[in-house]
Amino acid sequence: MYLPRIFHSLNLSTEERYRAELLELNEKTKDFGLVLTPQDIELMMAARTQVLNSYGRVELNIEVTKGIIELFSSSSFIEQESYADTLNELYEIFHYFKNETEDRVSDRQLLHKMKELFEEDCEGxxxxxxxxxxxxxxxxxxxxxxxxxxxxxEDDQWNLKI
Structure with a gap:
């Protein structure tokens, strides 16, 4: 009878921890002139939920979001005015292509491919x-x-030899 309340409170504490982790990344990204405000992070968390729901995906942590921030914050093609929106778009692109590759490409591999293309071929x-x-x-x-x-x-050849 109190389980929904317990799960809700656990979810809230997880969300709060995620927000804090994302805010902490500002220490790394401010060197590139990029900072997320608490409001930006609220919008990102809402966008994250929407993307995950629309692609039928589940994430047990915030590592993909953190990876996108850490990788892309050094880009000369991202500016403060569009920083949060660009991160949200990159997050959506990431999950679209995770689905398209049927999760056969690792998160890290896909993120690095995205960054490589974003910088070298697409110029942002x-x-x-x-x-x-x-x-x-x-x-x-x-x-x-x-x-x-x-x-x-090879399986067919193996079967023929037996």
């Missing part, structure tokens, strides 16, 4: 980043299909 253009990641996912799927075909061929 988020729509171009999405397009380049589509190409990356297509190549990834093609390689995956090819590797699976090779694996099946």
């Amino acid at each position: 253009a988020l729509e171009l980043l999405k397009s380049r990641l589509e190409e990356y996912v297509e190549n990834f799927r093609s390689e995956l299909t090819q590797n699976e075909s090779l694996d099946e061929g």
